[in-house]
């Protein structure tokens with residue numbers, strides 16, 4: 001059980017929440033997620049996967065950011081400071097940056113795929129990696145965390161309608177700006193991940209897949225995706241992912 005210690009709306013329909021209460025959070029890696037029970041009962045069907053946006057190990061606290069898009073996230077958005085949440089943490093496999101030799105990283109996030117890249121950027125900076133970010137949103141009122149990402153290096157904001165920052169998609173900005181990097185790390189809607197993977201097909205990178213889940217711990221097969229190399233069969237997004245090597249699984 002974790003307690004909500006802060007809740008704030010940071011963009012349209014977008015809530016930042018800080019929850020604390022277990023030392024396990026200190027083992028969380030960028031790209032992992034929490035599976036939160038948003039109902040009154042114990043059914044895993046009432047859980048929602050939400051990526052970890054930041055970790056404060058000293059205070060045993062994590063930050064999550066979610067968009068209110070359905071009944072589950074609406075219910076979560078109505079929880080108040082002081083309330084307790086039933087949370088599985090940390091879940092899945094994150095970005096394997098500890099094992100990578102890397103000097104320059106390009107982070108590409110879209111919408112609610114932006115939050116996990118914040119904790120990733122923080123960890124990369126601690127490793128001495130130069131970080132450039134491209135963050136895509138639908139429109140100006142959806143934009144969040146620009147100044148937070150600017151702490152780590154150049155941060156380009158892109159909106160679909162051009163109401164803020166560069167007009168277009170994240171891949172359009174890649175065509176306009178030349179960015180040097182060893183690895184890219186991306187998280188966002190599947191369409192964006194597909195476009196990014198194709199645009200950067202000659203680069204090394206990792207993508208994190210957004211997916212509605214059942215159990216969240218590898219037991220129900222609700223989240224399987226085929227691998228690109230058919231001989232490897234299927235992968236479970238909740239347990240083998242949500243982060244995969246680019247072109248490891250079919251998007």
Ligand code: FES
Nearest residue numbers: 214216220221238
């Ligand atoms: Fe149950 Fe992935 S959500 S196996």
